[in-house]
Amino acid sequence: MTSRLTTTGIERAAGLLRAGELVAFPTETVYGLGADASNDRAVAAIFAAKGRPQFNPLIIHVLKAEHAASLVRVDERAALLMQRFWPGPLSLVLRRAPQAKVSLLASAGLDTLALRVPAHPLAQELLRVASVPIAAPSANRSGRVSPTTAEHVLSELDGTIAAVIDGGPCRIGIESTVLDVSSLKPLLLRPGGVSLELLEAVIGPIEVAAENPTSPRSPGMLASHYAPSLPLRLRATDVEAAEALLAFGGDAPSGARKTLWLSRRGDVDEAAANLFAMLRALDRPEFSAIAVMSIPERGLGRAINDRLKRAAER
Numbered sequence: 349m350t351s352r353l354t355t356t357g358i359e360r361a362a363g364l365l366r367a368g369e370l371v372a373f374p375t376e377t378v379y380g381l382g383a384d385a386s387n388d389r390a391v392a393a394i395f396a397a398k399g400r401p402q403f404n405p406l407i408i409h410v411l412k413a414e415h416a417a418s419l420v421r422v423d424e425r426a427a428l429l430m431q432r433f434w435p436g437p438l439s440l441v442l443r444r445a446p447q448a449k450v451s452l453l454a455s456a457g458l459d460t461l462a463l464r465v466p467a468h469p470l471a472q473e474l475l476r477v478a479s480v481p482i483a484a485p486s487a488n489r490s491g492r493v494s495p496t497t498a499e500h501v502l503s504e505l506d507g508t509i510a511a512v513i514d515g516g517p518c519r520i521g522i523e524s525t526v527l528d529v530s531s532l533k534p535l536l537l538r539p540g541g542v543s544l545e546l547l548e549a550v551i552g553p554i555e556v557a558a559e560n561p562t563s564p565r566s567p568g569m570l571a572s573h574y575a576p577s578l579p580l581r582l583r584a585t586d587v588e589a590a591e592a593l594l595a596f597g598g599d600a601p602s603g604a605r606k607t608l609w610l611s612r613r614g615d616v617d618e619a620a621a622n623l624f625a626m627l628r629a630l631d632r633p634e635f636s637a638i639a640v641m642s643i644p645e646r647g648l649g650r651a652i653n654d655r656l657k658r659a660a661e662r
């Protein structure tokens with residue numbers, strides 16, 4: 349059985365992690381499936397629980413930017429990004445330090461590590477009490493939509509993990525931005541909770557990784573990902589009678605069997621926070637498909653469109 353813990357269960361959760369068990373926990377982006385990053389067997393258990401077809405590298409969560417120095421090489425640009433965006437939804441890919449006490453499996457044998465300092469108070473509390481770096485992918489079965497509530501986590505992983513810490517719905521609702529700053533040219537591997545615009549304002553122009561699932565610099569960026577069971581129809585301007593509609597902005601087409609608004613006022617941040625929960629809510633056999641209206645390609649809209657494109661792929 350998976351224990352459902354709250355604020356008062358942090359000591360217990362930390363103990364489970366230190367004993368090599370898997371604990372799901374809330375972050376400001378999505379729920380993570382955490383393991384002690386230094387424990388090979390615990391990290392292997394993550395892949396087993398998710399049913400991942402391959403070993404994708406995982407994001408390593410630490411309590412503070414100061415803890416990064418023992419794990420990766422931190423240059424001036426990385427230090428600036430950490431100072432500006434941590435704690436928060438930015439994962440930085442950096443060269444792994446030779447002495448880094450992180451399972452090689454967690455980074456899939458790469459000579460880099462993706463690090464992030466989560467802003468969620470329960471994630472911070474867990475990191476502080478466990479006092480180990482925590483490897484954590486999103487707490488969903490491989491290929492499914494990322495969880496933004498404890499219920500989402502339990503619906504897929506109940507019985508296969510030791511515990512979930514329930515912190516309610518995630519504030520941002522979309523995964524962290526993954527930025528590779530391990531070499532001269534910064535490369536955006538995954539759009540996410542920190543927009544490209546904000547990052548470029550701090551470090552200048554950033555190249556956006558090509559849609560190439562076999563590219564060695566962006567492992568894990570499989571074309572088909574985040575998939576609901578129903579087909580997704582993107583950039584919908586009308587709707588069929590049997591379809592569910594994921595609407596954005598004031599004038600949604602009428603006639604859908606069910607309509608949910610990502611954001612009525614056309615706010616991309618609000619839409620990001622609602623995206624995964626609404627995709628789950630509409631992914632039901634009584635609908636023929638989920639029609640999704642266009643989302644503007646600005647701010648978090650870029651990350652939303654990236655996830656929608658993957659969800660529509662099959």
Ligand code: TXA
Pocket residue numbers: 375377378379380381404405406407437439441455458460461462464484485486487522523524525526537538565566567568569
């Ligand atoms: O918001 C998030 O990032 C959530 C929460 C739990 O922190 N985590 C998350 O993890 O989304 P996951 O495993 O679902 O996605 C990790 C992404 C993958 O696209 C993976 O390929 C990339 O980060 N990644 C991790 N380590 C990397 C590395 N060393 N080099 C390149 N990409 C890396």
Ligand code: MG
Pocket residue numbers: 485486494
């Ligand atoms: Mg994921």
